[in-house]
Structures are given as C-alpha cells and as structure tokens.
Amino acid sequence: DIQMTQSPSSMSASLGDRVTILCQASQDIGKNLIWFQQKPGKSPRPMIYFATNLANGVPSRFSGSRSGSDYSLTISSLESEDMADYHCLQYKQYPYTFGAGTKLELK
Amino acid sequence: VQLMESGPGLGQPSQTLSLTCTVSGFSLTDYSVHWVRQPPGKGLEWMGVMWSGGSTEYNSAFNARLSISRDTSQSQVFVTIKSLKTEDTAIYYCTRYFDYWGQGVMVTVSS
Numbered sequence: 001d002i003q004m005t006q007s008p009s010s011m012s013a014s015l016g017d018r019v020t021i022l023c024q025a026s027q028d029i030g031k032n033l034i035w036f037q038q039k040p041g042k043s044p045r046p047m048i049y050f051a052t053n054l055a056n057g058v059p060s061r062f063s064g065s066r067s068g069s070d071y072s073l074t075i076s077s078l079e080s081e082d083m084a085d086y087h088c089l090q091y092k093q094y095p096y097t098f099g100a101g102t103k104l105e106l107k
Numbered sequence: 108v109q110l111m112e113s114g115p116g117l118g119q120p121s122q123t124l125s126l127t128c129t130v131s132g133f134s135l136t137d138y139s140v141h142w143v144r145q146p147p148g149k150g151l152e153w154m155g156v157m158w159s160g161g162s163t164e165y166n167s168a169f170n171a172r173l174s175i176s177r178d179t180s181q182s183q184v185f186v187t188i189k190s191l192k193t194e195d196t197a198i199y200y201c202t203r204y205f206d207y208w209g210q211g212v213m214v215t216v217s218s
Binding site for chain 2: 001034036043044045046055087089091094095096097098099100101
C-alpha cells in the first residue's frame with residue numbers, strides 16, 4: 001500500500017499567517033492527490049484536485065504544489081474560517097489512502 | 108447532487124451490517140460511488156468503490172469482510188460489512204468520486 005505521511009499532525013497559527021501542510025507519498029503517485037478540509041461534525045470538502053488545481057468555490061488563498069513525492073497545501077493568509085482538519089488522499093493505486101490528517105487551530 | 112447514507116446505528120460484534128447510500132442528481136451509471144469511514148476522533152479510511160460500469164474494488168485491510176453492490180433503478184449503493192468488530196465503530200460516508208459527500212451515518216459496534 002502507498003503510505004501518505006502527513007505533517008504536522010496539529011498546528012496553531014495566527015490570523016494572517018502563511019500555513020503549509022505536507023503529505024509525503026511512499027511511492028510515485030504523480031498528481032493523483034486531493035486535499036480536503038473537514039470542519040467538526042461535517043463531511044470532507046475537496047479543496048485541491050490533481051495536487052495543484054483549486055476546486056470550485058475555494059478561496060484563492062489556498063494553493064497546492066508538488067515537489068517530487070512531497071505535496072503541500074498552503075494557505076497564504078489564514079482566516080478564521082480556515083480552522084479545520086485537513087486530509088490528503090492519493091488515488092493513484094488501490095487501496096486509496098489518506099494521510100493521518102492535520103488539525104489547524106487558532107493561536 | 109445529493110447523497111444520503113442510512114442504516115442501523117448499532118451493530119453487534121460478529122454480526123453483519125448493511126448501509127445504504129441513496130443518490131440524486133446524477134446517475135450511478137455515469138459516476139462512481141466510494142465508501143469512506145472515520146472512527147471517532149481519527150482520520151479517514153477508504154473502504155471501496157462501485158464504479159459506474161458496475162465493477163468494484165475493496166480495501167484489502169477489510170480482509171474480504173466488505174462487499175459493495177447497487178440498485179441503479181433505485182439510485183442506491185449498498186455496503187455490507189461482515190464479522191463486525193468494535194473497531195468498525197465509525198462514521199460512514201458515501202461520496203461521488205470525492206466531490207460530493209453524504210452527511211455520514213454513525214455506526215456503533217457494541218454488545
């Protein structure tokens with residue numbers, strides 16, 4: 001199985017901060033990666049498709065990038081509504097696998 | 108587009124449990140439906156998929172306890188988990204290829 005190592009597991013940041021969350025794939029997954037945001041009691045919401053493409057309706061402060069097997073989700077200027085859990089998913093190979101998640105909290 | 112999970116909220120260890128995902132706004136013959144679960148306070152786990160053509164794939168971590176089927180006439184996808192374990196306690200989601208998600212259904216496995 002492809003392991004998705006997500007870091008950090010939790011972080012606290014201030015409004016206006018630039019925040020980066022990382023997922024590292026144990027094998028090549030190309031651009032077959034989705035980033036999700038999940039708020040308490042809610043279903044996951046796709047934020048980034050194909051590693052770098054912003055999903056419809058997602059604010060432009062969110063971006064995704066790839067460097068080799070490292071995939072990053074960046075929030076350029078943190079807003080209060082961004083406090084949530086974030087998950088990455090690889091869908092290159094079965095079984096599809098998620099990262100362990102990152103809890104983003106307000107400092 | 109809407110998806111809605113339903114099923115018993117409680118299951119017994121060693122028994123079998125089935126959940127239903129009822130969809131609207133799209134056809135099951137055009138889109139895949141995946142099942143994903145989330146134990147309380149933990150991360151997401153991909154369970155398996157019903158592809159638009161009717162084929163299925165499963166997460167081998169379930170050791171063949173899982174099956175997914177569908178009734179296209181009723182716009183429903185079903186997931187069945189055999190030999191329930193307490194570790195199967197989770198919120199179960201169905202999703203249309205990860206763009207639209209149901210609200211989830213909580214299942215507790217306990218005697």
